[in-house]
Amino acid sequence: MSPLLWIPGIPLAAAGLLLFIPGSFKVVLRAFTLAATAASALLALNLLPAFDAAPIGAGGYRFVQQIPWVPSLGISLQVGVDGVNLGLVVMGAIVAFAAACTSWEIRERTKEFYFLLLLMTGGILGAFVSLDVFFLYVFHELALVPTFIMIGVWGRGERRAEAAFQITMYLTLGALVALVGLIALYLQSGAQTFDLVRLTEHLKANPMPVVRQVFVFPWLMFGFGVLVSLWPFHTWAPLGYASAPTPTAMLHAGVLKKFGLYALLKVALPLMPDGAKAWLPLLAWLCLGNIVYCGWVAMRQKDLNLLIGNSSVAHVGFAFLGLVSGTLVGLTGAVVVMVTHGFLAALSFALSGWLHSQTQSLDMTRMGGLLKRLPFAGTVMVMAMFAGCGLPGFGNFVGEMMVLFGGWKSSLLICGGLASLKPFVAAAAWGALMIAAVYMLRAIRGIFHGPVAELWASASDPAGWWRRLPFVILLGSLLVIGVWPRILTDRIATAVRPVVEAMAQPKPAPSLATAAAAASNLR
Amino acid sequence: MNLTLLGPELVLVLGGLALLLVDLAVPAARRHLLGYATAGGVALLCLYFVANHGAGGAAARAFGGMFVLDGVASFFKAIFLLSGVVVLLLAADSSPRLGGGITEYYALVLFALAGMCLAASANDFSVMYVALELITVTFYVLTSFERSRAASLEAGVKYLILGALSSGFLVYGIALAFGASGTMSFDELAKHSPELASNRLFQLGVLMIFGGLSFKIAVFPFQVWAPDVYEGAPVPTTAFLAIGSKAAGVVLLVRLFGFAVPDLALHWEPLWMTVAGVSILYGSLCAIPQRGLRRLLGYSSIANGGFVMVALSTMSKAGSAAVLFYLAGYLFTVLAAFLVVGVLVHRVGKDDFSVLAGLHHRSPLLAAVLAASMISLAGVPPLAGFFGKFVVLRAVVEQGAASHAYFWLAAVAIVGVVISFWYYFGVIRAMYWGGDAPDLTPIPISPTLRGAMILCLGGILCLGVFPSAIWEAAVAAVAGLGI
Numbered sequence A: 001m002s003p004l005l006w007i008p009g010i011p012l013a014a015a016g017l018l019l020f021i022p023g024s025f026k027v028v029l030r031a032f033t034l035a036a037t038a039a040s041a042l043l044a045l046n047l048l049p050a051f052d053a054a055p056i057g058a059g060g061y062r063f064v065q066q067i068p069w070v071p072s073l074g075i076s077l078q079v080g081v082d083g084v085n086l087g088l089v090v091m092g093a094i095v096a097f098a099a100a101c102t103s104w105e106i107r108e109r110t111k112e113f114y115f116l117l118l119l120m121t122g123g124i125l126g127a128f129v130s131l132d133v134f135f136l137y138v139f140h141e142l143a144l145v146p147t148f149i150m151i152g153v154w155g156r157g158e159r160r161a162e163a164a165f166q167i168t169m170y171l172t173l174g175a176l177v178a179l180v181g182l183i184a185l186y187l188q189s190g191a192q193t194f195d196l197v198r199l200t201e202h203l204k205a206n207p208m209p210v211v212r213q214v215f216v217f218p219w220l221m222f223g224f225g226v227l228v229s230l231w232p233f234h235t236w237a238p239l240g241y242a243s244a245p246t247p248t249a250m251l252h253a254g255v256l257k258k259f260g261l262y263a264l265l266k267v268a269l270p271l272m273p274d275g276a277k278a279w280l281p282l283l284a285w286l287c288l289g290n291i292v293y294c295g296w297v298a299m300r301q302k303d304l305n306l307l308i309g310n311s312s313v314a315h316v317g318f319a320f321l322g323l324v325s326g327t328l329v330g331l332t333g334a335v336v337v338m339v340t341h342g343f344l345a346a347l348s349f350a351l352s353g354w355l356h357s358q359t360q361s362l363d364m365t366r367m368g369g370l371l372k373r374l375p376f377a378g379t380v381m382v383m384a385m386f387a388g389c390g391l392p393g394f395g396n397f398v399g400e401m402m403v404l405f406g407g408w409k410s411s412l413l414i415c416g417g418l419a420s421l422k423p424f425v426a427a428a429a430w431g432a433l434m435i436a437a438v439y440m441l442r443a444i445r446g447i448f449h450g451p452v453a454e455l456w457a458s459a460s461d462p463a464g465w466w467r468r469l470p471f472v473i474l475l476g477s478l479l480v481i482g483v484w485p486r487i488l489t490d491r492i493a494t495a496v497r498p499v500v501e502a503m504a505q506p507k508p509a510p511s512l513a514t515a516a517a518a519a520s521n522l523r
Numbered sequence B: 001m002n003l004t005l006l007g008p009e010l011v012l013v014l015g016g017l018a019l020l021l022v023d024l025a026v027p028a029a030r031r032h033l034l035g036y037a038t039a040g041g042v043a044l045l046c047l048y049f050v051a052n053h054g055a056g057g058a059a060a061r062a063f064g065g066m067f068v069l070d071g072v073a074s075f076f077k078a079i080f081l082l083s084g085v086v087v088l089l090l091a092a093d094s095s096p097r098l099g100g101g102i103t104e105y106y107a108l109v110l111f112a113l114a115g116m117c118l119a120a121s122a123n124d125f126s127v128m129y130v131a132l133e134l135i136t137v138t139f140y141v142l143t144s145f146e147r148s149r150a151a152s153l154e155a156g157v158k159y160l161i162l163g164a165l166s167s168g169f170l171v172y173g174i175a176l177a178f179g180a181s182g183t184m185s186f187d188e189l190a191k192h193s194p195e196l197a198s199n200r201l202f203q204l205g206v207l208m209i210f211g212g213l214s215f216k217i218a219v220f221p222f223q224v225w226a227p228d229v230y231e232g233a234p235v236p237t238t239a240f241l242a243i244g245s246k247a248a249g250v251v252l253l254v255r256l257f258g259f260a261v262p263d264l265a266l267h268w269e270p271l272w273m274t275v276a277g278v279s280i281l282y283g284s285l286c287a288i289p290q291r292g293l294r295r296l297l298g299y300s301s302i303a304n305g306g307f308v309m310v311a312l313s314t315m316s317k318a319g320s321a322a323v324l325f326y327l328a329g330y331l332f333t334v335l336a337a338f339l340v341v342g343v344l345v346h347r348v349g350k351d352d353f354s355v356l357a358g359l360h361h362r363s364p365l366l367a368a369v370l371a372a373s374m375i376s377l378a379g380v381p382p383l384a385g386f387f388g389k390f391v392v393l394r395a396v397v398e399q400g401a402a403s404h405a406y407f408w409l410a411a412v413a414i415v416g417v418v419i420s421f422w423y424y425f426g427v428i429r430a431m432y433w434g435g436d437a438p439d440l441t442p443i444p445i446s447p448t449l450r451g452a453m454i455l456c457l458g459g460i461l462c463l464g465v466f467p468s469a470i471w472e473a474a475v476a477a478v479a480g481l482g483i
Helices: A003-018 A026-051 A083-105 A110-129 A133-142 A144-154 A160-189 A196-205 A210-227 A236-243 A246-256 A258-271 A273-299 A304-325 A328-359 A375-388 A395-409 A422-448 A465-483 A486-504 A512-522 B003-025 B028-053 B071-093 B102-121 B125-143 B150-181 B186-191 B200-217 B225-232 B235-260 B262-267 B269-287 B293-313 B317-348 B364-378 B384-400 B405-433 B447-465 B468-480
Strands: A062-070 A075-081 A411-414 A417-420 B060-062 B067-069
Touching: A003 A026, A003 A062, A003 A075, A003 A083, A003 A110, A026 A083, A026 A110, A062 B468, A075 A083, A075 A110, A075 A133, A075 A196, A083 A110, A083 A246, A083 A258, A083 A328, A083 A465, A083 A486, A110 A133, A110 A144, A110 A246, A110 A258, A133 A144, A133 A160, A133 A196, A133 A258, A144 A160, A144 A246, A144 B405, A160 A196, A160 A210, A160 A236, A160 A258, A160 B384, A160 B405, A196 A258, A210 A258, A210 A273, A236 A246, A236 A304, A246 A258, A246 A304, A246 A328, A258 A273, A258 A304, A258 A328, A258 A486, A273 A304, A273 A411, A273 A422, A273 A486, A304 A328, A304 A395, A304 A422, A328 A375, A328 A395, A328 A465, A328 A486, A375 A395, A375 A422, A375 A465, A395 A422, A395 A465, A465 A486, B003 B028, B003 B060, B003 B067, B003 B102, B028 B071, B028 B102, B067 B071, B067 B102, B071 B102, B071 B235, B071 B317, B071 B447, B071 B468, B102 B125, B102 B235, B125 B150, B125 B200, B125 B235, B150 B200, B150 B225, B186 B235, B200 B235, B200 B262, B200 B269, B200 B293, B225 B235, B225 B293, B235 B262, B235 B293, B235 B317, B235 B468, B262 B269, B269 B293, B269 B405, B293 B317, B293 B384, B293 B405, B317 B364, B317 B384, B317 B447, B317 B468, B364 B384, B364 B405, B364 B447, B384 B405, B384 B447
Parallel strands: none
Antiparallel strands: A062 A075, A411 A417, B060 B067
């Protein structure tokens, strides 16, 4: 049996078994959850050395396994990894373990919490290993209800009910729009299968007519875009993360949010390259909205969690920019950004969660002198913030730099003519280097330096190695990718090369206006 | 003539009559046991029927073609019998509240079930009308069964007046259709379907029949009765209305438009789409301010009726199979919800959101079953409701290639689903963090109801995680459709 079935399977089975443990056995519940997520993370880590030796299956995937589910609709449970989802699966499993570690802050109704956490973990990891478009969707949706209940029951702040409903309804809207797109893709392709590998092969041999691609692509682009907080559909993210309990925010901002990007890269771009060409100019503008506008918003925040939430929305803009570039370097960079940002977002929320548990407040105007009182947490946080500014040495630098290089070489078809992506890249670089630096450095000055604030009177560092473990693991992963990016990039490049080739084929790429005219003629 | 084809209907009618006789010999204190016995009998009948006819098979006719037993009929009969089991269990559990004459309640449920099974097999306007009247008239009594409670009587009167109105539409429509075509038989109609489709008089007749049936399904424009009747009627009746009566309307629509006059159905796309879209939006929007579970489920049933109409509006086999699967999932989902409502109403006395606070402390099972039901109604994987919505959306998007209006219908359906999250998840919120609970005493649940709840929960999960078997059965059932 493929290890990829175990990676989401263990948390899901553990969630089922957990129901039979009495709620008063709190230590057992916690140990059980930690063991399940740790087993899943170790299996995922083991994929890294085992990857090259594993036989290559159809479509360049490894560890492939297929289990029929509803044959008449062409749905089967199929798993497999290539360079793109390898990094995401490993990142997701590590973040899930770290999130389980930080769950010590949950004191009430722990059984329900761990059940939902395991369910969410299984759903997220399942989404990243699935090679069947239907299951890709189903596993992603599995995490929806846990998010809602976790924010509502264990969340913080007065506005948590509002946040829980907002995040749920936004994500549902995005997911359903994407679902219509996926169904349309399934029906229009003529392949009668949701199997991503066969769908890709079928569409490579018989591409869909350009007009249909132009019609179906936006459903996927906007549907998945909402899930990734694409500007201007990002408003659910900062408030949702600020209200969520720490483990939920780590898993959601770190891992689950990458799903939309992943699906765009895996499904929308390679299967509908011509449709993509018509819509990418718009996406380029919107991702600038993420990078520049949300960065600008982050500058104005007084609450640490809202700052992190907005900056996380800003960072995913880079992944979008990488997708838009359509170059090998850019797409590889986008995947690196997805992985490293997962670690970074999880680390940031873990730290803010720790501070909140110590002081019950995240008001940055009342913080100050943190480094004197909490040297460990403070040091990790300064490093996380440097990583957020894109400082070399951290994985984020690698990803963002590759995206910028990829974008610089690229050009888009706008109104029938080729236009360079350079102005976008310049704006993005300015957004990343200037705006992010301003809010990150300002936060560092306000939180870590200066006289010790009253707020810290009773605060202390995480004591004991097990409390520090999640921070060390997450920061360590960022540093490892930062100094040894080839652990990811070579494999990613192999996997995204077909996507780049599909997008680069010299086909008549219509502008939106001509496509709309053609569509109305068809009707 | 093959009387064995009418097996379920005969057993149900004779069983109902026998029940009334046995009642004379049973002391009043033991009469609720008759309910359990009846539920057991219907369960056996259901198992026997599924074992013998579950696989579908060729259509068999009786009474000169007035009665047909085919895949669609078998599928719906299984749904009706299963819902009958749960309704009877719920009724037996709440017999003290229903008051005197409880055995008559069980007998009436059996008669209504016989009517529904007959409706599933109706292949003639006259059988269709008789079956529908059998259902409607028994429901007049079932809705107002709690004679001492004004709300129940009010519900009964509302249902009576609107039901009579819809029967009027139905019978007038049948008369017009008969006048225009000269036949009552669906088989004969199917032969002349193309020329009848352009006959104005016949169209008017079928339009009125459509109106009469949409009363049963509780969709726009005949939906007004649903919330009031759902709230006032005894809970077992409401549960029966929500699935049995609705499914009876649906099977007759499938029969009429799928087999008898398919050509007409294809001309009426705008009508179907309007009914579907408006029902979804009306049900979803009106459910938002509701603070009582039964009223909320009443509006939700309108929205769900709209979803069924979305699938029917595609007039394709994929859409009809989606209808069948959707109803099978809806059966377990809505029965689970009404089991919880039944326990709340009988043990706590009311069903508004205030009693939901702290429900997970008072009874984790009730909270879990209601949460699963709401999540399934909202259409979140991996529960039955998701796969139902998925196959419906798939059927609609498939038709989008023929007419772009279907994409708009899909968009309306999506908007409806997103709105529905607000109130379905509002119920979950009320249960898990809806403020302080006034009362934390545990709520007792009888073992039979516990079993029924676990059955429904299992159904919701199984249809969601392993939909293959039921989906293939639904596809096989609609294979004989003329569209």
